[in-house]
Amino acid sequence: MSTIAELELAANEFALAETLASHPEIEFEVVRMAAHDRDHVMPYIRVSGATFEGLTDSLDGDPSVDELRLLDDLEDERLYRMHWVSDIQTVLHMVLDQGATVVEMHGRGDRWFLRVLFPDREALSATHDFCTENDLTFTIRNIHDLQGSVGRGEFGLTREQYEALVRAAERGYFDVPRETTMSDLAAEMGVSQQALSERLRRGHKALINSALRVEKSPLEQ
Incomplete structure (x- = not known):
């Protein structure tokens, strides 16, 4: 039975450790990742x-980073492509040895958060054992088995993303013209507009990846 696991890794044991420590106010979100071999x-x-300020210099000097390229530079957001060449044992084990797919991954400050689709519970347990044997932090925050899940689990949605999408649809946020605003929705749900926007964006991404994309994942190519 396929399993979605929500995981935390210690930033100081993973790629970009020096950069995250130097820029604790910045969030790093992996939007696409390819793993073809054990070198990078x-x-x-x-x-x-x-x-x-100073971010590109930090990335250039980070020992886990090679072949850095800035692809897009907006006022409050940037997109980089790079190679991770060290401190990536956990991800390589999950993807190459256990056949897992990283659905979501973002890091900030002292930790990385991942949502990973494992082919079964045994693959998740094997990854936990691998990290324990190699003295690597591997914290399991939540587990969803896809079979028998209702609504959100089968599409890789977190509870917050599922509730945000359903509430937005019920209130007519996706209608043309819209029947409610982001501000009103956020107030109704008791969250900030930024938090609600992030849940909707990541929820849309999860739905597209699970329900609409029929080609191979970049991790499987």
Whole structure:
């Protein structure tokens, strides 16, 4: 039975450790990642934060990073492509040895958060054992078995993303013209507009990846 696991990794044991420590206010989101061998993985990373001062220099000097390229530079967001060449044992084990797919991955400050689709519980347990044997932090925050899940689990949605999407649809946020605003929805749900926007965006991404994309995942190519 396929399983979605929500995981946390210690930033100081993973790629970009020095960069995250130098820029704790910046969030790093992996929007696409390819892993072909045990020498490196190639992620596309969206970064967001109040300031990017010194970020490119930090990435250039980070020992886990090679072949850095800035692809897009907006006022409050950047997109980089790079190679991770060290401290990536956990992801390589999940993807190459256990046949897992990283659905979501973002890091900030002292930790990385991942949502990973494992082919079964045994693959998740094997990854946990691998990290324990190699003294690597591997914290399991939640597990969803896809079979028998209702609504959100089968599409890789978190509870917050599922509730945000359903509430937005019920209130006519996706109608043309819209029957409610982001501000009103956020107030109704008791969250900030930024938090609600993020849940909707990531929820849309999860739905597209699970329900609409029929080609191979970049991790499987």
